[in-house]
Structures are given as C-alpha cells and as structure tokens.
Amino acid sequence: xxxxxxxxxxEFHRAGALxxxxxxxxxxxxxxxxxxxxxPAEFQGRWVPSKASCDSPVAVVIAADxxxxxxxxxxQAWSEIxxxxxxxxAPDYRGIMAVLLTEVSGHQPxxxxxxxxxxxxxxxxxxxxxxxGKAPAQKAYNAHISKLNLAKRFPLDKVPLKKCAGAAxxx
Numbered sequence: 648x649x650x651x652x653x654x655x656x657x658e659f660h661r662a663g664a665l666x667x668x669x670x671x672x673x674x675x676x677x678x679x680x681x682x683x684x685x686x687p688a689e690f691q692g693r694w695v696p697s698k699a700s701c702d703s704p705v706a707v708v709i710a711a712d713x714x715x716x717x718x719x720x721x722x723q724a725w726s727e728i729x730x731x732x733x734x735x736x737a738p739d740y741r742g743i744m745a746v747l748l749t750e751v752s753g754h755q756p757x758x759x760x761x762x763x764x765x766x767x768x769x770x771x772x773x774x775x776x777x778x779x780g781k782a783p784a785q786k787a788y789n790a791h792i793s794k795l796n797l798a799k800r801f802p803l804d805k806v807p808l809k810k811c812a813g814a815a816x817x818x
Contacts (some may be wrong), residue, residue, distance in 0.1 A: 649654065652732050652794045654798070658751065659711075669788055673694045681731065684712070684728070684729050684730070685711045685712065685730075686709055686711050686728065686730060686747060687730070687745070688711075689761075689763050690709055690745065690747070690759075690770070691709050691710055691711060691809070692708070692709060692810050692811065692812075693706050693707075693708050693749065694706060694707040694708070694709065694770050694805050694809065694810045694811070695707075695808060695809060695811060696767070696803070696807070696808060696809075697806075697807040697808060697809045701811035701812075704717070704718065705717065705718050705719075705801065705802060705803060707760065707770075707772055707803060707808060709747070712726060712728065712746060713726050713728065713745060714728050714749055714759060716757070716772070716797065716800075716801045716803060717801075718800060718801045718802070718803075719773065721800055721801070723795065723797065723800070723801070724773070725749040725750060725756075726735065726753060727752065727753070728747055728748065728749050728751070729747070729748050729751045730741040730745060730747055730748075731745070731746035731747070731748055731750040742762075742765050743767060744760060744761065744762045744763065744765065745760070745762060746758060746759070746760050746761070746763045747759040747761070753791075754788050754791050754792060755775060755809070756774060756791070756792055756795050756797060757772055757773070757774060757775070757797065758772065758773045758775075759771070759772045759773075760772075760773070763807065766807065768810060769807055769808070770803055770807075770808040770809075770810070771806060771807055771808055772803050772805075772806075772808070773804060773805055774792075774797040774798050774801075774804045775792050776792070777792050777793055779790045780788065793805055
C-alpha cells in the first residue's frame with residue numbers, strides 16, 4: 648500500500664520494531680534501576696568527619712539498603728534510598744564520583760556523594776534546604792524539610808567524611 652509517497656505497510660513494520668526495541672530497552676532499564684537500589688559494598692560502612700576519630704558520636708552509617716545520620720543518641724534513618732544513575736551527571740562525565748539519594752519518590756532530604764572531588768574514599772552528605780515558594784507542593788516540601796531540621800540536629804552538611812574500617816564501621 649502506497650499513500651502520499653510512503654509505504655504504509657513498511658511504516659507499520661518499522662513502528663512495530665521500534666516499539667519492540669523500546670520495550671526491550673525499558674525492561675533492561677527496569678532491571679538496571681533495581682540493581683541501582685543497593686549501595687555498593689565500597690560505600691557501605693561508618694563515615695565520620697575527616698578530622699574526627701572513628702569513635703566520633705557524629706557519623707553517617709550506610710548499609711546496602713539504608714542511610715542513617717547519627718549525633719550521639721539522635722538518629723535519623725532512611726530505607727528508601729537509591730544510587731543515582733548515569734543521568735545524574737553530565738553526559739560526558741567519566742569520573743569516579745557516585746551519588747546516593749534518600750526519599751527518591753519524595754523530597755530527597757539527604758544526598759550522599761562518594762569520591763567527592765574525584766578523591767577516592769572521600770564522601771559528604773548534603774541536606775536539602777528550605778526553598779522559597781508559595782505553591783502547595785513547595786509548602787509541603789518546606790514543611791517536611793523544616794520538620795526534619797537536619798542541619799541543626801546533625802553537624803554533617805557538606806563536611807568531608809572518611810570511612811572507618813573494621814569494628815568501628817559496625818556501630
């Protein structure tokens with residue numbers, strides 16, 4: 648069948664092949680996304696400010712499926728975490744940094760970065776700030792971030808962190 652200078656039957660076959668290809672790519676993306684949820688072993692453990700000793704009462708503990716902020720007896724944990732995918736960085740990025748997001752489907756109050764400044768073994772956490780705005784979604788975000796009050800509770804925002812080895816990491 649030809650119509651207006653192109654073959655409709657051929658175009659349907661091409662569109663069908665394209666749909667199949669997109670479905671396959673989507674399926675690979677889903678399994679890839681699931682794999683991104685687990686934190687790689689090299690980033691798991693107890694992280695403390697780089698100038699502190701490993702028995703510091705202020706720390707970030709990262710497990711395969713959880714990020715926990717600690718300041719003495721005060722703790723805040725997130726189990727909805729995910730490693731950021733390659734789209735987090737510029738398309739031409741070829742460095743060693745990696746990023747962990749909390750509350751992926753929510754307000755993402757904490758972002759943990761590893762190999763910060765392309766320095767292996769250096770990490771930092773960054774707390775989401777309250778943002779200006781009056782829209783309902785912005786108000787909900789600001790209320791959540793304000794209620795967490797992370798910067799006052801945990802003196803860890805943008806502080807270089809080092810990973811502790813051995814038994815101290817299990818704390």
